[in-house]
Amino acid sequence: MGYDGAPSPASAAARDAKKKRGNRSSAKLKQCKLDARREQWLSQVKDGKEATAKPLPAGAGSGAGSNAGSPILASPHPPLPRRRADARSRGGVLEDDKEDAGATGQEVGGSDLDSPMHSPCSDNSRGGGCAQSKRCSSNGGGPSLSSVSSLWSSSRSVSDAEDDDTGSGPEEENGVLDDWEAVADALSVDDNSHCRQSLGTTMPPAATSESAPLANTSKRTEPIRSNARAWTPDDTFRPQSLPSISKQSSFPARIGNCWGMGMSAAHQSILSMPLSCPICYEDLDPTDSSFLPCPCGFHLCLFCHKRILEADARCPGCRKLYNAGSAGEGAPAPVRLSRSCSMGPRH
Amino acid sequence: MVDVSRVQKELTECNRDSDISGVSIALHDGGSSITHLTGTIAGPRDSPYEGGTFRIDIRLPGGYPFEPPKMQFITKVWHPNISSQNGAICLDILKDQWSPALTLKTALLSLQALLSAPAPDDPQDAVVAQQYLRDKATFVSTARYWTEAFAKSDSTGMEEKVQKLVEMGFPEDMVRSTLLSVNGDENMALEKLCSG
Numbered sequence: 001m002g003y004d005g006a007p008s009p010a011s012a013a014a015r016d017a018k019k020k021r022g023n024r025s026s027a028k029l030k031q032c033k034l035d036a037r038r039e040q041w042l043s044q045v046k047d048g049k050e051a052t053a054k055p056l057p058a059g060a061g062s063g064a065g066s067n068a069g070s071p072i073l074a075s076p077h078p079p080l081p082r083r084r085a086d087a088r089s090r091g092g093v094l095e096d097d098k099e100d101a102g103a104t105g106q107e108v109g110g111s112d113l114d115s116p117m118h119s120p121c122s123d124n125s126r127g128g129g130c131a132q133s134k135r136c137s138s139n140g141g142g143p144s145l146s147s148v149s150s151l152w153s154s155s156r157s158v159s160d161a162e163d164d165d166t167g168s169g170p171e172e173e174n175g176v177l178d179d180w181e182a183v184a185d186a187l188s189v190d191d192n193s194h195c196r197q198s199l200g201t202t203m204p205p206a207a208t209s210e211s212a213p214l215a216n217t218s219k220r221t222e223p224i225r226s227n228a229r230a231w232t233p234d235d236t237f238r239p240q241s242l243p244s245i246s247k248q249s250s251f252p253a254r255i256g257n258c259w260g261m262g263m264s265a266a267h268q269s270i271l272s273m274p275l276s277c278p279i280c281y282e283d284l285d286p287t288d289s290s291f292l293p294c295p296c297g298f299h300l301c302l303f304c305h306k307r308i309l310e311a312d313a314r315c316p317g318c319r320k321l322y323n324a325g326s327a328g329e330g331a332p333a334p335v336r337l338s339r340s341c342s343m344g345p346r347h
Numbered sequence: 348m349v350d351v352s353r354v355q356k357e358l359t360e361c362n363r364d365s366d367i368s369g370v371s372i373a374l375h376d377g378g379s380s381i382t383h384l385t386g387t388i389a390g391p392r393d394s395p396y397e398g399g400t401f402r403i404d405i406r407l408p409g410g411y412p413f414e415p416p417k418m419q420f421i422t423k424v425w426h427p428n429i430s431s432q433n434g435a436i437c438l439d440i441l442k443d444q445w446s447p448a449l450t451l452k453t454a455l456l457s458l459q460a461l462l463s464a465p466a467p468d469d470p471q472d473a474v475v476a477q478q479y480l481r482d483k484a485t486f487v488s489t490a491r492y493w494t495e496a497f498a499k500s501d502s503t504g505m506e507e508k509v510q511k512l513v514e515m516g517f518p519e520d521m522v523r524s525t526l527l528s529v530n531g532d533e534n535m536a537l538e539k540l541c542s543g
Contacts, residue, residue, distance in 0.1 A: 279447045
């Protein structure tokens with residue numbers, strides 16, 4: 001209760017900014033950033049128990065404060081009420097007292113549904129969305145964590161959106177998320193003020209302390225809206241503990257396409273060579289073009305493959321028998337080359 | 348059931364560059380059945396078949412393209428791997444080595460290649476194969492003669508001779524078969540026809 005307790009204009013301003021931020025961030029949360037960053041911050045909370053013990057309740061307090069203030073504060077931001085209403089209509093009835101908190105959690109589900117289609121930064125391609133998720137998660141977590149979470153969050157966003165909406169309870173996510181947000185915010189304020197104090201000023205002047213959260217707010221929220229990033233490497237408030245990972249734009253595409261969201265449709269058609277089945281001359285759908293039953297790489301559609309399996313079961317391309325183990329079952333285990341793994345739930 | 352759409356696409360595809368490839372396919376005798384086709388291949392250069400146009404009867408089995416098309420030379424050919432009697436072809440891709448990835452065009456191109464590269468070790472016509480192995484020169488001249496006689500329909504070949512003999516009063520089908528049996532030699536055919 002350190003900052004809430006202190007009746008300084010600085011903390012009031014900080015809380016005010018926090019209210020705003022809580023509102024805005026609820027609209028701007030992308031599904032992709034959640035996991036890695038949350039885990040990162042939660043672990044940091046555990047590590048720095050001393051440092052975060054005080055800010056945590058402060059964040060909770062500010063969260064409670066923003067509950068009351070949210071409808072008013074939300075009004076200056078036209079997109080927010082609309083999106084929230086959208087989320088609410090998807091999520092069903094939402095009580096007023098936990099509206100703001102619920103909106104944050106709901107927004108997770110809502111953005112899951114929305115982001116592939118509606119979010120401005122992922123409208124061009126799913127590859128972009130994946131890169132974006134990679135970008136933010138690379139800031140948030142270690143290499144293994146980030147790759148996992150980017151996969152998880154992206155695949156969830158495109159394939160399990162409906163399940164997700166109902167499956168994971170909003171409240172459940174909500175509590176953790178709110179805390180995490182608060183902690184993140186409080187931490188940066190804390191750090192900042194500590195810096196100030198160590199520099200010699202006994203009490204943080206209103207101006208500096210005011211500017212810190214505001215700057216923080218703008219830094220945090222605006223980029224999140226535009227490209228869903230959390231910390232840039234040159235961010236002033238970037239925690240030192242965050243690993244610096246260079247952007248690997250090709251990485252999510254390679255890994256991601258196994259899950260079907262790594263490539264845009266255009267990308268697919270370039271990489272997967274034949275557009276029609278060489279046997280029946282029908283167009284290959286994405287499932288077919290990712291279907292490589294023979295190591296020779298001969299593409300054909302599933303229908304023709306089945307037909308061949310019923311006959312002599314030899315690959316039309318190399319005349320070798322299809323893999324004996326799988327061909328015997330009639331259910332071949334396709335050899336998947338990474339470049340043509342393009343099965344997408346979009347289609 | 349023959350895959351009609353595939354066959355139609357194959358015909359379009361094949362006839363698009365028939366000037367270059369030298370192979371073309373059409374419905375048999377302008378008929379309406381897509382399962383009975385006639386292919387034509389140009390005799391390959393630097394072979395005894397150069398300058399000839401060889402017609403091939405193509406019948407598509409119900410399992411096409413998963414079963415090979417049945418092909419047979421309509422035009423008489425003197426070739427170790429093609430029957431001089433009925434035009435039957437000995438070519439692995441038309442039998443056990445067929446692949447659904449092959450097409451009528453590729454099959455015809457394979458036949459074209461077969462004309463320029465006989466395989467006498469695996470003969471269809473033993474007499475021709477023996478001649479090819481033992482007396483290459485005679486084989487080449489015979490093959491060239493057959494090409495002249497049967498594969499150049501619009502030259503002063505078969506049709507003119509048939510016309511002449513028919514005008515002498517012989518039935519056309521008998522004239523044709525007799526002419527074929529004597530390798531297109533008009534005088535020998537006349538002699539044979541007269542002797543009965």
